[in-house]
Amino acid sequence: MNHSAAKPRRGRPPKSPRADQDTRAELIRSGTEVLTEQGFAASGIDSILKRVGVPKGSFYYYFSSKEVFGRAIMEHYGAYFANKLDRHLLNARLSPLHRIDAFVADAKEGMARHDFRRGCLVGNLGQEVVGLPEGYRQWLRDTLDDWQQRLARCLEEAQAAGELSRDADCGRLAEAFWIGWEGAVMRARLERSVHPMEVFIRCYLDGLPR
């Protein structure tokens, strides 16, 4: 991960100066880390590059602009998160409502592991949506809509399993979950504690119609 270049030279570098060849993927990973911490506007290209030892001049070889770079990060994050969501919400070894608990536990662990510095990319960008490039907003809406549908299906399974009232509107309940969840993640960063996430999920589950 650490590339201490001996001395800066122009031109294409010698055969194998960097351990990992896939610079583009490294930039996306590094960018994801920085953007989940600081959001889009506050994240400088420089700091993202420095983390992986890529010089500034190289950036526009891999991405035509910061905006395009951001989109690549969003896609990467979307795939990562959808995968995590499925891993829990489709886990047949747990009852539907317990799958939600498992997702929450996973998220709590992730927050603590990064010392509450990183939040949810969707939440971060959502807060600064006014100043974001055109198109980002639609991606954020689509992503939340996707998450909502995955959760709604899990709630429907809960209905089938008798964990949830047949009268419940699963779509609306799933919508409410993500609305509040983003608030809980934000608050957890503020408090530097998983407590807000616990309070939210307890209130949410306790309030579900049985």
Next chain:
Amino acid sequence: MNHSAAKPRRGRPPKSPRADQDTRAELIRSGTEVLTEQGFAASGIDSILKRVGVPKGSFYYYFSSKEVFGRAIMEHYGAYFANKLDRHLLNARLSPLHRIDAFVADAKEGMARHDFRRGCLVGNLGQEVVGLPEGYRQWLRDTLDDWQQRLARCLEEAQAAGELSRDADCGRLAEAFWIGWEGAVMRARLERSVHPMEVFIRCYLDGLPR
């Protein structure tokens, strides 16, 4: 509010050149508008000054730094919001739970009035808390704690009025409200609609133990 100076002149201005004498207060008001839109880091002093026609040189006569300015804005916002909260939550003409509805209706109206460009200052700053000056974080926590207590008292009144179960933990319920509420405000900005706020409050009130 609009000060179109005929021509810029140096020196102390004549007796009443600007409609409002209190330049400092105007700066805080303008700053509040900008910060509720864009957050702290993304808000440039210049753009705040331009809105009220105050030249840059004057800024540091009133505030010693951007950080101090931000603190003044937070205090202003805190007073404004606490006042709004009391106006609704202590309104004896409504039942306790209906007071919460009234607050929500007020907030919805405010969001729509500003075309969903402005959010909650606490939510905005909370999201970028990692990069904020020292001390801001504590203010945000204290402020949310204050709001929580005001709401908890209202919920206790609801218990007394028979609108809420005697077994309910009002402190915890109030905590959960603000956790989710900040998420709802954020989402409303993203969707440019009050719908998320409606979904959240309905889910919250429906889930309260009766």
Next chain:
DNA sequence: CCTTTTTATAGACGGATGGTCTATATTGCG
């Protein structure tokens, strides 16, 4: 009424940072 002090503004300036672009050096291939 004249002088001095205080108040408040005008706007340039510097250092830092951030996004973007151009020139360039090296590699790999034919």
Next chain:
DNA sequence: CGCAATATAGACCATCCGTCTATAAAAAGG
């Protein structure tokens, strides 16, 4: 060897925070 593709260095320009000097009007004082 020659040429296109690759990856880099560093310049460039805009912006932003914060500072500084100059200046003009009001307020104070005699």
